[in-house]
Amino acid sequence: MSSNSALARPTERPPTIVVSDLYKIYDTGAEQVHALDGISMTVNEGEFVAIMGPSGSGKSTCMNILGCLDRPTRGHYELDGIAVANQTDDELAMVRNRKIGFVFQSYNLIPRTTALDNVTVPLKYAGISGREQHQRALAALDRVGLAGRIHHRPNEMSGGQQQRVAIARALANQPKILLLDEPLGALDLKLRKDMQAELKKIQQQTGITFVFVTHDQEEALSMSDTVVVMDKGRIQQIGTPQDIYNEPKNAFVADFIGESNIIDGIMHRDYLVEFAGRKFECLDRGFSAMEPVDAVIRPEDIEVVPPDDGDISGTVTSVNFKGVYYEIIVDVRGFKWMIQSTEKQEPGGRIGMVLQPDDIHIMKKSEYSGTFGDYS
Structure with missing residues (x-):
């Protein structure tokens, strides 16, 4: 469409x-x-x-x-x-x-x-x-x-x-x-x-x-x-x-409807994307080999684990209590991720993050790429 x-x-x-x-x-x-x-x-x-x-x-x-x-x-x-x-x-x-x-x-x-x-x-x-x-x-x-x-x-x-x-x-x-x-x-x-x-x-x-x-x-x-x-x-x-x-179509929709981490990625092949310094399995296909893409991960879909157990890890920079969850900002190689979790983390602490294939949504690059999704 x-x-x-x-x-x-x-x-x-x-x-x-x-x-x-x-x-x-x-x-x-x-x-x-x-x-x-x-x-x-x-x-x-x-x-x-x-x-x-x-x-x-x-x-x-x-x-x-x-x-x-x-x-x-x-x-x-x-x-x-x-x-x-x-x-x-x-x-x-x-x-x-x-x-x-x-x-x-x-x-x-x-x-x-x-x-x-x-x-x-x-x-x-x-x-x-x-x-x-x-x-x-x-x-x-x-x-x-x-x-x-x-x-x-x-x-x-x-x-x-x-x-x-x-x-x-x-x-x-x-x-x-x-x-x-x-x-x-x-x-x-x-x-x-x-x-x-x-x-x-x-x-x-x-x-x-x-x-x-x-x-x-x-x-x-x-x-x-x-x-x-x-x-x-x-x-x-x-x-x-x-x-x-x-399944937002571009970075504007992903950001406007709810909170989203939107990361620059490379689609190696169908169902395999690279971002944040490592490769992840995903559910998306139909992209060219090595095509630059935007990867979207909703904050509530990220599992928090000890840093050595995560797919990626980072440093907690801020924590805000939102009533039913904590809004946690994490610095991963200079990119600020948002996580929504019921478990409180301490600013300055290191945490790991686990992503499942259905937590990741891949979008083609658009005029909005690079504009949204970093919580710096």
Whole structure:
């Protein structure tokens, strides 16, 4: 799969979103800024997709175009079978009202109206009859657990309850897709965890396609069926949470999703790589003989042993307690490794490290090589 291609996923569900070679270019006068640089992806009906990336990666621009709030410079975008990229403003407004629901980090509730009235607002714009407006709004509030607070105003509800009203408002119009832009960012940690479970439950019950932008890696990995990782206006990788974490495509993805030790290596042949001054068996193949590569080892996969028993050994430079494990930085021939272990080590001590073949993931060199993975 190329970095800007959709992941091939065998499924009987039809696609809800099809994006092909999409660009968004801003002309600042002095230069052209490629906010989106030829992205392609397919999102199937009923799928929960998380879009991740640092600030400026293009994820918000992507969401604006998916939500018909902005137009691409060029490329194809099809929503529920409708080619929307070149539609008029009136046609885009109709698509938004009928096909798309939005949930943002700021709740955007009307302060002086009740929860019921807030949920009813988009139904009025969609031309739904008064009686059906009321029924849909009640059903949506009941779905998010607020049937007993329909007459409460926003200032009479907690932050979590206000976010539930915003979700109910987005669901009431029975959209084909729900776009969620950092919807839980303003909540405290415990409430955020509760709402993660609630959102996943709602998505599974309704079967609505969810596209979710988040900076929270754990949130993306635990909630979504598919993760899209973006940087520099391009899709770096699309895959299941397990694929993204265990088989990152390049050093950017490996570093952005979790912690990673990323070491320069040489692939001697299939299943044999050299790094840190010695050769290791691995599970990777398809590289040229003696090809320079990046080797990825997750900190939690490293076994700590006495220095004479390790595949490699080094000196502990720092130890930080993280609650359920110790984060240990180890200097191995000038390269600083991170280890996550339940066993405390002492700074200045020597330790050995054991790596099994399935602890090692090999990646081709990329523009990100040498940028990440050393904890100096």
